[in-house]
Amino acid sequence: MRFVLRPVRPSGWWFDGVLLSGFVVLTLALVWRSPLLDVDLAVRDFVDAHRPGWADTTLRVFNKLGQGGQVLTPLAAIVAFLMTRRRHTVRPFLLVIGAFALTYVTIGPLKLWTDRLAASNKLDPHPELLFHAAEGMSYPSGHVVNAIVWYGVLAALLTGVFRPGVVLAIRYAAPLILLFTTTYLSFHWLTDGLAAILLGLLLDRILQRIPWDAVPLGGRLDRANWAGPFFEQPKFAEIPSLR
Template sequence: MRNVRPALWFDLVLLALFAAITVALALRTPLLSLDLAVRDLVDAHRPSWAYWTARVFNYLGQGGQVLTPLAVLTALVVGRRTHSVRPALPVIGGFVITYLTIGPLKVWTDRTAASDHKVVHPEYLFHVPTGMSYPSGHVVNAIVWYGVLAILLGGLLRPGQLRAIRYGAPAIVLFTTTYLSFHWVTDGLAAICLGLVLDRILQRVPWDTIPLPWISPKFAGSSSLQEQQTR
């Protein structure tokens, strides 16, 4: 298992924060009023040019249409350059870990979207069976999939560039989903906590040393460009 900093205690803090946000919303604390206030504020300050600019940048968090295909394409390119099937492993890991968490949580929490203007009072977590807004899938996807891309591109980009990819894009997605009222602000905050935990799980996996007994050693090399860059 690879070391990821901060240590495991940070994952526990993130999970506790996610649980705290969820409980706070279910108990109709002032966080619900904050959601409504932010929603009403951005709705009142969204000129056409800003709306369309935000819509474009919001695609940075589009999982199925943008991020997953991009990760698959990157894995194919890296796999060809490193003559290895291992670049497919973090992509499969990213798909599985998001599939098992984002969808079930959305179904379980029953939260309507911030764009539903029928919501005029703070009673919408575990309240509307058709709601699927919590947590923000765009934000979780952005954190997880840009983390996967960072794994694949390791050795090709500088550490600062990798950090910009891993954290810059999710920050943009968090802002745009909130600004466009696609999600409540607390949907995004909870998604940050969940997304970071999932990303840290994937970053800990030793993708280059996982046994692949059914694969020829010739094609069981590196999962990234790191090995090729250091030759």
């Protein structure tokens, strides 16, 4: 099978360039202390003054939807295992491994590099600044990036199992919820979440482009019939035995 990149929407590389440029511009704007920092502070002060106890408790539960290592990675691995058994191919795990590797080499290093404190920090006089405190790990929001990448993985694995509307909800609802909860709870600055959306969409498009069905898996899996296609097969709903 030829290794040809899969199409994405919007098509072409121009949108990837927009996402990357937006992330760089946003980061530089924060480094140069643009008015965006004032917006971050204003949003932080507003939500801190308008967060009743019941809302804090409820949204902390919803915020767990973005925990990568504790929730999303294990969930994606379980779904990949079920799809592997159902379609008799190990290729669903390739997407999970790819997502794990891509988020591992981007989110953590960026957080360590930018050194931004959380919006909830009240001890430092300027927690909103980038490259300010060695213990800062706020920028970009890992929960939001994880939500975009991992719920995109789940949507790709479950396409055809659920109706298209449900798949779209899986892909897009969680990131929006996480953007709101992390900002409203002052776990992150507003711009942490906006930067995470730009980065998450870029990573998601990279994963969508890779032709996972064309990745060579070796003769042993081929001979055992565990290396067949998964992502280019007919939708599950079109297979009588799975209706």
